[in-house]
Amino acid sequence: MKFLLTSAGIRNPSISGALVDLLGKPIAESSALIIPTGVYPFPGGAGRAWQAITGKAPHPMCDLGWKSLGVLELTALPTIREENWVPAVREADALLVWGGDVLYLTYWMRESGLAELLPSLNESVYVGMSAGSIAVTPYNCDAEFDLDFVPAGSDMAVGADRALGLLDFALYPHLDCEGMEDATAANIEKWASGIPVPTYAIDDETAIKVVDGAVEVVSEGNWRLFNPS
Numbered sequence: 239m240k241f242l243l244t245s246a247g248i249r250n251p252s253i254s255g256a257l258v259d260l261l262g263k264p265i266a267e268s269s270a271l272i273i274p275t276g277v278y279p280f281p282g283g284a285g286r287a288w289q290a291i292t293g294k295a296p297h298p299m300c301d302l303g304w305k306s307l308g309v310l311e312l313t314a315l316p317t318i319r320e321e322n323w324v325p326a327v328r329e330a331d332a333l334l335v336w337g338g339d340v341l342y343l344t345y346w347m348r349e350s351g352l353a354e355l356l357p358s359l360n361e362s363v364y365v366g367m368s369a370g371s372i373a374v375t376p377y378n379c380d381a382e383f384d385l386d387f388v389p390a391g392s393d394m395a396v397g398a399d400r401a402l403g404l405l406d407f408a409l410y411p412h413l414d415c416e417g418m419e420d421a422t423a424a425n426i427e428k429w430a431s432g433i434p435v436p437t438y439a440i441d442d443e444t445a446i447k448v449v450d451g452a453v454e455v456v457s458e459g460n461w462r463l464f465n466p467s
Contacts, residue, residue, distance in 0.1 A: 239356055239357060239359045239360065239362055239363075239364055239404075240260045240361075240362070240363045240364065240447075240448065240449050241363070241364045241366070241374065241405065241446070241447070241448040241449075242256055242257055242260055242363060242364070242365045242366070242445055242446075242447055242448075243366045243371035243374070243409055243440075243445060243446040243447075243448070244365070244366060244367050244368075244371060244411075244440075244444075244445040245367070245368060245371070245411035245412050245413070245415075245440050245441060245442045245444060245445075246296075246297050246367065246368065246411075246412070246442035247297035247298045247299045247367050248298045248299060248302060248365075249297075249298065249442055249443055249458075250443055250458045251458075252445075252456050252457065252458050253443075253444075253445045253456055253458075254302075255456075256445060256447050256454075256456045257302075257332075257363070257365065259447075260363045260447065260449070261331055261332065261363055263331075265302050265303050265304055265305075266303050266304070266305055267305055268304060268305055268331040268332060269304065269305055269306040269307070269308075269329065269330050269331050269332070270300075270304045270306070270307050270308075270330060270331060270332040270333070270334050270365075271307070271308045271309065271310040271326065271327065271330045271332075271333055271334065272290060272291055272299070272300050272307060272308070272309055272310070272334045272336065273310050273311075273312060273333060273334065273335045273336060273370070274286075274287040274290045274291055274309070274311070274336045274338075275311060275312040275313060275336075275338070275342070275343055275346050276335070276336055276337055276338030276339055276340070276342055276343030276369045276370060276373075277290065277336055277337065277338035277339075278313075278338065278339075278342070279338065279339040279342045279387035279388060280338055280339065280387060283338070286338075287336075290336045291309055297337070297367055299334045299336070299365065299367060300334065304332075308326065308330070310323070310326070310327065310333070310352075312343075312346035312347060312349075312350040312352060313346055313350075315350035315351065315352070316349055316350055316351075320351065324351075324355065327352070327355060327359070327362075328359065328362075330362060331361075331362065331363060332362065332363040332364075332365050333359075333362060333363070333364050333365065334365050334367075334370075335364065335365065335366045335367065335370030335371075335373065336367055336369075336370050337367045337368030337369040337370055338368075338369045338370075339369060339380075339387045339388065340369045340372045340373055340378045340380050340381075340401060341378065341380075341381070341385065341387075341388055341395065342387065342388055343369055343370065343373050344373050344378070344401050344402055345393070347373060347402065348402075353402050356374075356402075356404060357404065368411050368412070371409055371411060371446075372401055372409055372410075372411065373401050373402055374401065374402050374403075374404040374405055375401050375402075375403070375404075375405050375407060375408050375409045376400065376401060376402075376403040376405070376406070376407075376408060376433075376435055377399060377400060377401060377408045377433050377435070378399050378400060378401045379408065379409070379410045379426075379429055379437075381399040383420070405448060406435060406451075407435050407436045407437065407438060407453065408430065408433055408435055408436070408437040408438070409437070409438050409440065409446065410426045410429065410430070410437055410438070410439045410440070411440055411442075412441065412442060413426065413439045413440055413441040413444075413460060413461065413462065414441060414460065415441065415442060421439075423439065423462055426439045426462070426464065427462075427464050430464035430466075431464070431466075431467050433466070434466050435466065436463060436464065436465050436466065437463070437464045438453075438455070438461060438462075438463055439461060439462040439463075439464065440455075440457070440459075440461045441457075441459040441460045441461065442459065443457060443458045443459025443460075444456065444457035444458070444459045444460065444461045445457070
């Protein structure tokens with residue numbers, strides 16, 4: 239699978255160009271599925287999901303002019319026959335994975351069977367935004383924050399600091415974003431010093447592009463790479 243991991247969606251021409259390059263064709267000729275699941279635990283989550291799906295959120299993903307766009311709701315998938323949703327995932331050119339609570343998102347990616355399916359999607363593009371980007375890395379930088387939004391003692395709270403581990407580096411979005419004190423370079427460096435893999439810290443104008451394990455930073459903003467001590 240090919241990856242485009244963003245902090246805040248397809249925000250600028252450089253990130254848009256990277257998406258088109260990964261798709262291998264114009265967005266207008268490409269199909270996508272939006273996965274809004276991660277945002278439901280937050281206050282107003284239902285409204286935020288609607289904004290994501292309709293392209294009314296301030297993070298460009300669904301409103302890019304896709305040839306076709308569908309909704310993949312992970313919490314519904316365990317109650318649906320696989321033959322009724324897996325083909326749609328395999329046929330989609332891109333999976334647009336929205337932000338929110340990493341814990342909740344990764345739990346339902348596993349429970350739904352999507353996490354197991356992702357490595358077999360060789361030609362598909364995984365487009366993450368914030369939590370949707372963190373989810374495919376080995377470590378959840380938002381673990382303490384996420385625990386405030388899931389039921390205490392629930393199964394999904396087990397191993398809160400781990401994500402899916404489909405990639406071999408960690409990601410910390412929203413670098414130096416106003417109002418996010420945890421996302422300062424100093425705080426991210428402190429967090430990164432405690433994990434055994436490299437950590438990319440990216441701002442909202444930056445994305446990480448991954449093809450066959452090769453990592454490329456696409457940026458019109460700021461980013462940092464923190465290597466293990």
